[in-house]
Amino acid sequence: MGVFGETWSWLADGANWSGESGVWHLLGQHLYFSVVSLLVACVIGLPAALYLGHIGKGGALAVNLSNVGRAVPTFAVLALLITTPLRKNGDVPTILALVLFAVPPLLTNAYVGMREVDRSVVEAARGMGMSGRQVFFRVELPLAYPLVMNGVRSATVQVIATATLAAMVGEGGLGRIITAGFNTQSTPQVVAGALIVGLLALLVEGALVLASRLCDPMRRRGAAAAE
Known part of the structure; x- marks a missing residue:
């Protein structure tokens, strides 16, 4: 039948989708890890990056410090956190590791987006009497929006893909399908798990593109002006 035929058979088997070890249950866990991690990362990274980009001070240092996290393998961070007392707090180590992984792209893109706003436009807005708050919300943030959302999409896809590592330290998520396939030497199951994770990442990114x-x-503003 071949690997792809056996993979399709695995995906078509309803028994693999139900129960605590089924796809639907593991998908729920995976989405929980991803959504909570991204929300926390956004709360931490976006306000700081947007503010530093607005005032034009300290942003380069913050970006460089956050990018240090990219040099450290997420699995190493997760394995380290599992050995600490945080392990007693259930999903906290997994979420914390994913947050550390998600912050750099959010922080970098938001800061760069703010700094790349045309300074002449900003100065013109101030010359019109706009306060710093008005310049931030009505000029800088709208113009930086595309890069900010690029950072959000990048972080989202990376977190969804990386959350599979949680299964390697005994946590849940779609990674359990892949690790179970390795344990039983079932290549079709490994491929099926990888396909599900990849499809989830593509669907979520597509939804974010549409939403953005x-x-x-x-x-x-363009639509309003046309009216």
Whole structure:
């Protein structure tokens, strides 16, 4: 039948989708890890990056420090956290490791987006009497929005893919399908797990692309002006 035929058979088997070890249950765990981690990372990274980009101070240092996290393998961080007292707090080590992994792209893109806003536009807005708050929300943030959302999409896809590592330290998520396939030497199951994770990442990124276009403040302003 071949690997792809056997993979399709595995995916078509309803028994593999139900129960605590089934795809639906593991998908729920995977989404929980990913969504919570991204929300926490956004709360930490975006306000700091946008503010530093607005004032133009300290951003380069913050970006460089956050990028240090990219040099450390996520699995190493996760394995280290599992050995600490945090292990008693259930999913905290997994979420914390994913947060550390998600912050760099969020912080970098948001800061760069703010700093790449045309300074002449900013100065013109200030010359019109806008306060610093008005310049931030009505000029800088709308113009930086595309790069900010690129960072969000990048972090989201990376977190969804990396969350599979949680299974390697005994946590849940779609990674359990892959690790179980390795343990039983079932190549079709490994391929099926990888396909599900890849499809999930593509679907979520597509949804974010659509949402970012619909919520683009410049797009809404253009539509309003056309009316």
